[in-house]
Amino acid sequence: MNRLVNISKIEFKLLTRNFMNIFFALVFPSMMLLLFGSIYGNEPSAFYGGHNMVDVSVPGYIGLIVAVTGLMTLPLTVAQYRERKILKRFAATPINPVDILISQVIVNFIMTLLGIALLIVIGKIVFDLHFFGNLFVVTFAFILTTFSIFSVGLVIAGVSANAKAATAISYIVYFPMIFLSGAIMPMEIMPKIIVYISKVFPLTYGTELLKGVWTGGKLSSYSPDIIVLLTISIICTLLATKFFRWE
């Protein structure tokens, strides 16, 4: 346990020393909020079912942050550690190499929380952000979404032959997913065909769930999303365990 804390402390420092990680997890989502918030304002709109644009966007941007840490930072770091034989070097010590993976999950989870905190603070100060949900329900939805997206990231980390391949796969998964899952742009403005396509992205279910419970929806109304996210989590964790290579 002590070891895991130690690894996580150092790995978190390393994470914050990389400008790209800070930018995409902290700065970029807040920038989106400031940009779209100042364009559309935070007034009730029939388009969002009577909700404010910002109040609906913030849970979407939470999905955006989860996608950055889970689909970019996590798999790219792990793939790089494998390619550069860092994992192998750790394997020649008494630690359980799985601890390295767990520590990556932990530090990326913390980074996600920081991104969300910043988003909420900015939302509150600049746009008078509202929260209509139940804190426990939203926390559950957030953890489930994170777990499911991170498990997809671990599969990417596990199957990609090298860091280049991981980068390619991450970009291919990440970019369509953030634009077409409702994380950045609301599903309400999407043409029908895109709505169908969006169903293949795990994040679509995550943002739908997050937006729903954030604006006061009941968990039970989102059981299909919950089932999909749970299934993805289980399948991807199994796949990651099965296909993960240390070298």
Add this chain to the structure above:
Amino acid sequence: MNVIEVTQLTKIYGKINAVDQISFNVKKGEIFGMLGPNGAGKTTTIECIIGLKKYEQGIVNVVGLNPLKDRNALYGKIGVQLQETSFQDKIKVKEICSLFESFYKNPYPYEKLIDKFGLKEKLNSYVDNLSGGQKQKLSIILALIPNPEIVFLDELTTGLDPQARQDMWKYVKELKEEGRTVFMTTHYMEEAEYLCDRICIIKKGKIIALDTVENIIISSGLETEIIFEAEQDITNLLSNELEHVSKFTRDDHKYIVYSQNDGVLGKLVYMLETKKISYKNLNIKRPTLDDTFLKLIDEKVEEA
């Protein structure tokens, strides 16, 4: 006492036997070197011994432990430097050291090692900014944090400049003086000659020589060359009055005498002196480990 015992070790990749039924022992306190061309199986052998690779056949015993089963106990007793390991981006020297320290139950304090290896001023530097030699020093420091009985060094000096290489040699000698056993692989014959008590040469996964450097050179059958110049024609003398000469060549005034016997030089000089034959530019070329290595590698190619 043997601290490493390898019996009939075989590691198969697809259809190729990367390591093919090799057996050897490493004694406590010795520096044991493994030499071989690229792809001979040196790294694979090391990685099987230290439990990083599973093997198909054979028995490996390291300080009484099975590397595949007693992982935790083993990594408390051995230290490793792997070939081409790099470190995390933007990690500082003291961070990687304290990280490794936290992996072990009874670590050797890294500050002492940093002092000893002269990296004190680099504690707060990023590992990326270290020179090649400093990075290798760091690799050794990390290998020594467990305070190991055996240190494994895989191509420690590859790519280092001559000064850094000399430094590394000094440190490896010191490891031995501290009573540790060293198992190393290298491409450099002079390194093996200087450091290793015993070496084993492998080719295509098989051991083709295993002994002290001196014995391997002697048993290779390579001859010492005695080169000199003489005005007089002495072919008759060389053919008839000198023993243990396997052959000689003459090119104008220049003679080369070939022999496996070390005493020939003295006898030759004695003969030239007593017969009052003037000679100059006397030179002797003993077979080196380089010559021996190339001969052994070539021979095995021809056989195959």
